[in-house]
Amino acid sequence: MSTPTADFAAITAFVLELEKLKGVLRKNRPLGQTRYENTAEHSWQICLLAMSVLPHASEPVEIGAVVQLLLVHDIPEIDAGDVNVYDAAGRAAAEAKEEAAAQRIFGLLPAETGAQMYALWREFTTGTSAEARYARAIDRMMPVLQNLNSAGQSWRENGIRIDQVTRMNHPKISGMFPTLWPQIEQQLIAAVARGDLGAAQDE
Template structure:
């Protein structure tokens, strides 16, 4: 096998571990927590479905590429609710994971994939902003739009969630209004603290 193909296959086998990373939120059915691989697939499908909410000129194909790699670092760093107290530690762990994981690829692909991850993290391009909005909305859809009678999220307040999600969702007014409606309904239903 040629060396670059061998490295690509090694990367694919290593990233298969994303299927084992359990996230904090549950599936819409409420029977278990989702894996990060399931999240990545579903947020990509959500993006294709909600592409009409992107700003004009946004390259949805590029958004999909960003979302395909955005959480690979969770193989090493895990899934965390980011707070001021743990932000620096998580960033360092994710940076180390990016170096290791993307370093498995041939140099040109390693540079491309790491560049996609860095673009998503920076959130500055139209595509990265929409990818970040999709990533922020996805757990809210699973947790609060599911209609499950029992709380399916860690005990956080709607105010905390609103503050955390606003910067990523407010550039897309229809999505931001929907997200706020989800939070208000979750409070009314007793599924989320005010």
């Protein structure tokens, strides 16, 4: 039977495990810095982006639920690491690792709380709710904005082309933010002209 002492010990173990997320490096560098950002920073930033663009959403969402999804969605990267979103093979290989990581890490919590957080992670992953679609759009929007404002830093480092960026991001972002995507698309075209982003493969 669960006790307050046991519950708090489990919660403590979980939140201290999250310290490791601060050491998981992503592909983008914070603007004006030479180091790479970590996943914990990314999670914080996209929560604020989600709150900021709410008036532009194409359907109503509960922003508190969106923030919950964004806060938990990358926790399995503690075990699985960050994979370049444009690396299809790497993303497929990471899925099983992320599932195992989610079960392990959320399993540190008291059973009911752990099950709730795992359910949030699954909701984001499957994208079945309006809140999950919103959260997934935000998760894709932030790296695009970073690259557009850093001379295409991670795009250039990884040889990314505009057709890859459009194919990966357009479906998620334009569906939820139809008035914002055209603005992003114009900036992508300008990025190609500047040499910050590769031209489409068939050009």
